[in-house]
Amino acid sequence: MSNEKGRILKISVLKYNPQVKEDKPKIVTYELEEAPGMTLFIALNEIRQHQDNSLKFDFVCRAGICGSCSMLINGKPGLACRALTSKMDADITLAPLPVFELIGDLSVFTGKWMSGMNDRLETWIHEKEEEEKACSCDTIEETMDPDLSDEIYELDRCIECGCCVAGCGTIVMRENFVGAVGLNKIARYAIDPRDKREDADYYDLIGDEDGIFGCMSLMGCEDVCPKDLPLQSKIAYMRRKMVAMKDK
Amino acid sequence: MEVVQTRVDEVESKFGVKKSRTPAKLDYLQSATGLMLALFMWAHMILVSSILFGKDTMYEVSKLMEGKPFFGESYPILVTFTAILLATIFITHAAIAIRKFPGSFKQYTLYRAHMKRMKHSDTNLWFYQIFTGFVMFFLGSIHLFIIMTNSADIGPYASSDRIVSEWMAPLYLLLLLAVEFHGSIGLYRLSIKWGWFDGKDPKANRKKLKKFKWAITAFFMTLGLLSLAAYIKIGLEHKANYGEKYIPTSEIQGVIK
Numbered sequence: 001m002s003n004e005k006g007r008i009l010k011i012s013v014l015k016y017n018p019q020v021k022e023d024k025p026k027i028v029t030y031e032l033e034e035a036p037g038m039t040l041f042i043a044l045n046e047i048r049q050h051q052d053n054s055l056k057f058d059f060v061c062r063a064g065i066c067g068s069c070s071m072l073i074n075g076k077p078g079l080a081c082r083a084l085t086s087k088m089d090a091d092i093t094l095a096p097l098p099v100f101e102l103i104g105d106l107s108v109f110t111g112k113w114m115s116g117m118n119d120r121l122e123t124w125i126h127e128k129e130e131e132e133k134a135c136s137c138d139t140i141e142e143t144m145d146p147d148l149s150d151e152i153y154e155l156d157r158c159i160e161c162g163c164c165v166a167g168c169g170t171i172v173m174r175e176n177f178v179g180a181v182g183l184n185k186i187a188r189y190a191i192d193p194r195d196k197r198e199d200a201d202y203y204d205l206i207g208d209e210d211g212i213f214g215c216m217s218l219m220g221c222e223d224v225c226p227k228d229l230p231l232q233s234k235i236a237y238m239r240r241k242m243v244a245m246k247d248k
Numbered sequence: 249m250e251v252v253q254t255r256v257d258e259v260e261s262k263f264g265v266k267k268s269r270t271p272a273k274l275d276y277l278q279s280a281t282g283l284m285l286a287l288f289m290w291a292h293m294i295l296v297s298s299i300l301f302g303k304d305t306m307y308e309v310s311k312l313m314e315g316k317p318f319f320g321e322s323y324p325i326l327v328t329f330t331a332i333l334l335a336t337i338f339i340t341h342a343a344i345a346i347r348k349f350p351g352s353f354k355q356y357t358l359y360r361a362h363m364k365r366m367k368h369s370d371t372n373l374w375f376y377q378i379f380t381g382f383v384m385f386f387l388g389s390i391h392l393f394i395i396m397t398n399s400a401d402i403g404p405y406a407s408s409d410r411i412v413s414e415w416m417a418p419l420y421l422l423l424l425l426a427v428e429f430h431g432s433i434g435l436y437r438l439s440i441k442w443g444w445f446d447g448k449d450p451k452a453n454r455k456k457l458k459k460f461k462w463a464i465t466a467f468f469m470t471l472g473l474l475s476l477a478a479y480i481k482i483g484l485e486h487k488a489n490y491g492e493k494y495i496p497t498s499e500i501q502g503v504i505k
Contacts, residue, residue, distance in 0.1 A: 075365035098362075169371050172362040173355040204267050209347070213275040216348055217441040219370040219454075233450040236443030243272045 006034035007090050011043060013055065014095040017104040027093075028052070034085055040092070041069055041081035044106075056105035064226060067161030070097055071106045077163035079226045080106075097166040099175065110162040117178060121205050123185040128196045148191070155188035155234065157227050164221035164231060176210040180221030180231045183212060187234040190241065199245040202238075212238050274344050279438055281341035286431040288334065293468050297475040303404035303482070307496045310402045327399035335392045342385060349378055369458075373433050380430040387423040391416075405486050405494040412483025413490045417476070424472040428465050436461040 008031055016025035030047045041059055048055045060066040062081050069080040072095040074088070085092070100108035117123075164180035171177045186206055189195045206212045215235055222232040298309040313330075314322040350356040363371055394410070395402070401410065411417045439445050439457055447453050486492070 072365065075367060167366065167368070169359055169362050169366075169374065172358050173350060203269075203272075207267055207269075208271045213271040215441075216374060217370075217437050218368075218374050219440065220366060220368055222451075223368060223370070230450065232440060232454065233443050233446045236441060236446065239275070240442060243276050245272070247266075247269070 006036070006038075008032070009034050009043060009085055010091045011040075011047065012091070012093045013105060014093075015055070015105050016102070017056070018102050019104060034090075036086075038085045039081055040073065040083040040085060040094070043085060044080060044094075056103065056107040058107045065159060067110070067159035070108075070110070070161040070163050070166070070226075071095065072097060072166065077166040077224045079161060079163070082226055097162050099165050099171055100162055108162070110160065113162065113165070114160045114181070117182050118185070121178065121182050121186055123182075123189065125189065125192065125195045126197045126201075127194075142194075144193070148193075152188060152192050155184055155191075155229065158184055158229055159227060161226060163224045163226055167220035167224035169218045169220055170214055170216050174210070174214065177214045178206060178211050180215075180225070180229075180235065182206070183215065183235050183238055184229060184231055187238050190238065199241060200247070203242055203245055206238065207242055212242050215239070274347070278341065278344040279441065281337050281344070282434050283438060284337055285334075285341055286435050288337075289427055289431050290468070293471055293475075297471045299404065299407075299475055299478045299482075300471075303494060304496050304498070306404045306407075307494055310404075310407075313402070314399075322400075324400035324402075327402065328396050331392055331396040331399065335389075335396065338388060338392065342381070345381060349382075373437075377430055377433045377437070380426040383422065383426045384430065387419055387426065390419060391423060403494045404482060405489075405492060408479045408483035408486055409490050410483075411476070411479045413487055417480055417483075420476055424469070424476065428469045428472060432461050432465040432468070435464070 010029055010031055012027050012029040014025060015028045017023045030051050032043060032046055032051070035042070041062055044055065044057050045059075048057075057071065057080070058068040059081065060068045064079050064082045067079070070077060071080055072078075072093075073080070073083050074093050075095075077097055080094075094106055096102055096106050096108045097110070100110050100113050103109055158181060160181060162181070165171055168177070168179055171179050183206065186202055189197065190199075190202055208214070212235070217235075219232060221235075225231055295309050295313070299306040311317070311322055313327055314324050315326050316322045350359055359375065363375060394416075398410075401407070411420060436457055440454060443450070445453050445457060
């Protein structure tokens with residue numbers, strides 16, 4: 001490691017605590033020296049430890065797996081733990097993700113939104129009633145083609161960080177839109193042979209302008225997804241599927 | 249996510265009312281009409297730009313559109329019918345696509361703020377599409393109505409007179425800008441929306457599509473501007489003889505012989 005002094009980073013944070021009645025939103029700028037390999041997550045912890053212990057932000061895993069530290073980084077949604085400061089200008093602006101309920105400063109309640117979305121879209125395997133009854137621990141699960149299981153796993157990598165939601169111009173205007181996270185989940189169950197739902201069942205969930213037909217292909221989701229999920233092609237897949245659906 | 253508005257749906261589904269299939273049809277129809285209009289505009293521009301090959305070429309093209317090579321005589325009513333058909337597709341497309349416009353000042357400001365934050369080109373392109381679409385409600389309607397009612401007056405002199413002496417030049421210039429941006433952005437978005445060129449690597453192919461999109465815009469914009477300039481030049485030269493129709497060189501030579 002070199003002994004050279006690092007850049008001085010100026011990190012401006014939109015601070016606001018909606019829990020405190022008198023509090024007003026303000027931009028607070030913190031200065032700190034950049035360290036090698038520094039991520040915004042490390043920088044924020046430094047700030048909280050040495051400069052402002054009231055600074056609110058979320059984190060759990062520090063490795064881009066939990067999806068807690070999503071925030072607007074220079075206006076674009078992203079994960080603080082995956083954002084290397086060396087790839088940014090010394091002036092960095094941070095703000096909480098829009099759309100979600102604000103807890104305080106950079107901390108938003110993505111869990112509440114995601115849980116509502118999951119309930120609404122029934123994002124779990126649906127079996128047929130008779131199968132559910134017949135389900136026993138003794139029957140061996142059917143085998144699955146490895147390619148198909150890879151494809152399902154690829155979509156299952158979603159961490160519900162909310163970046164695609166905050167990056168979506170449609171949701172920003174129309175808050176009932178399910179967003180890429182929801183449409184990706186429906187695509188994930190639609191390709192899973194264990195889920196016995198038919199196209200008409202999926203149509204009931206996303207066949208309107210709050211669902212697949214609300215998407216205006218702005219591709220904000222695709223371009224900000226920290227997990228590089230194939231949102232563009234999966235949304236197109238669901239759109240084709242829902243439009244081609246024939247009533248029996 | 250707090251959802252309030254789906255209650256009607258839920259109640260209906262409990263009573264066995266099937267969820268409406270109309271949103272799917274509208275989505276499809278918006279794309280289909282848009283595709284037809286965009287492809288028509290390519291053809292239109294190629295026909296219009298025939299003026300760059302001389303007045304005689306443009307004259308022949310205009311007669312071709314009036315069916316002369318097929319019927320032996322010119323039937324401008326064919327052009328009227330085409331314009332009526334186009335107007336129908338145009339109005340259908342506008343009626344469906346208007347659903348996507350920001351529905352209130354609040355939605356408008358929210359989107360503008362989002363654009364400013366994101367600095368994301370596809371997000372910006374959508375706004376240009378809304379803007380140019382709005383412009384075309386008016387400019388496109390005027391143009392279509394004039395062609396519908398003056399279908400016999402398409403030719404090297406008649407069209408140039410319309411552009412210069414009848415003051416259509418500024419309208420056509422704005423319409424050209426609106427059409428070329430709206431159409432090429434629309435085609436790009438259609439490809440993404442339906443995954444036409446996703447291939448094995450949708451991300452890489454989207455980048456290529458976008459480059460292609462700009463190339464298409466540049467090509468047709470140049471062609472359009474050059475053609476408009478050619479019509480303006482002819483219109484200015486023909487100002488004194490406003491109203492006089494073009495006689496093709498072959499006919500003049502025939503008379504001289």
